[in-house]
Amino acid sequence: MFLVTGATGAIGRRVVRLLRQREMSVRAFVRLTSHYSELEHREAEIFIGDLQQEKDIYKACRGIQYIISTHGSGKNTLAVDYRANIELIDQAKANGVQHFVLISVLGVDRDYEDAPVFKAKRAVEQYLVTSGLNYTIFRPSGLASNLLPLAESFRRTGLYLLIGDRKSRTSIVSPDDLAKMVVDCVHIAAAQNQIFPVGGPDILMREDIPLILGRIFNREPIIINPPLLILDGLRSALGLFNPEEQQNLGTFRTLLANEFFCTPEEITNLESIFGFKLETVENFLSRHLAI
Numbered sequence: 001m002f003l004v005t006g007a008t009g010a011i012g013r014r015v016v017r018l019l020r021q022r023e024m025s026v027r028a029f030v031r032l033t034s035h036y037s038e039l040e041h042r043e044a045e046i047f048i049g050d051l052q053q054e055k056d057i058y059k060a061c062r063g064i065q066y067i068i069s070t071h072g073s074g075k076n077t078l079a080v081d082y083r084a085n086i087e088l089i090d091q092a093k094a095n096g097v098q099h100f101v102l103i104s105v106l107g108v109d110r111d112y113e114d115a116p117v118f119k120a121k122r123a124v125e126q127y128l129v130t131s132g133l134n135y136t137i138f139r140p141s142g143l144a145s146n147l148l149p150l151a152e153s154f155r156r157t158g159l160y161l162l163i164g165d166r167k168s169r170t171s172i173v174s175p176d177d178l179a180k181m182v183v184d185c186v187h188i189a190a191a192q193n194q195i196f197p198v199g200g201p202d203i204l205m206r207e208d209i210p211l212i213l214g215r216i217f218n219r220e221p222i223i224i225n226p227p228l229l230i231l232d233g234l235r236s237a238l239g240l241f242n243p244e245e246q247q248n249l250g251t252f253r254t255l256l257a258n259e260f261f262c263t264p265e266e267i268t269n270l271e272s273i274f275g276f277k278l279e280t281v282e283n284f285l286s287r288h289l290a291i
């Protein structure tokens, strides 16, 4: 039995779908407020809980052989990105789990001081690597699914908001490809106890994205390109009445201010270990936008 946390998220939902397509038994950890009916229809076992509750994690891990941690907080970084993963790893050990898969983030090892999610993921990675469990850690760059809402708004308006450096490089990965690697890694010898940087096949500049959308929708993009200083100003103002939210925005700022891309060697390595060609952003978007 697989336990998937974040089962209603962009990655987790795809992981559950794939596991069920392969007729594997899956326990999907969801919140009462999550949209989980699709997972139920696919006959995943639904476990309703909150990852901020230790007792829920304890119960969810009973009788489990594989844990796939794909959840992410957005906000409660300490409780959800850090503490819940530490508790999952402890419970994995207590239950004799055969393999633990963790979704981390590209650049986690760069010691960004102003990025709570990166710090939490780094600490969890270190805890997992020294836990004695079999593990695979994926460090994705951005997910192509993040672009879908932006693409829908581009379809209507032709506008694309790009904060910061237009030339900054990124290698955005298809979450469908990532889900395949996540599911397959538990059976592939070369993926045991490994940390994989994960990106798409192309290194793009951020300004390439509106051009791709322009090609898909056959319209000239209008790029609105405020400098990063705008975000800094908004963040300082926010800090006057909501310091916690100001800190949370640090991760977002870090993502905008830095480059996150994989080398061609890293992509070739992924393709050879997992045995398939990674999909381009353009292909992913065209498939999902029904063009």
Ligand SMILES: NC(=O)c1ccc[n+]([C@@H]2O[C@H](COP(=O)([O-])OP(=O)(O)OC[C@H]3O[C@@H](n4cnc5c(N)ncnc54)[C@H](OP(=O)(O)O)[C@@H]3O)[C@@H](O)[C@H]2O)c1
Pocket (backbone or CB within 6 Å): 005, 006, 007, 008, 009, 010, 011, 012, 029, 030, 031, 033, 034, 035, 049, 050, 051, 052, 070, 071, 072, 073, 080, 103, 104, 105, 106, 117, 139, 140, 141, 142, 143, 146
């Ligand atoms: N998106 C990216 O571009 C990107 C890039 C690199 C790394 N990552 C990492 O990849 C992972 C997955 O990202 P994603 O984009 O798939 O995430 P996502 O779509 O934002 O989904 C987050 C998932 O976590 C669940 N969750 C949050 N708090 C919870 C709680 N207290 N109890 C139970 N479940 C909770 C959410 O449940 P609800 O449905 O109830 O909200 C949802 O299923 C995250 O760890 C993220 O940091 C993402």
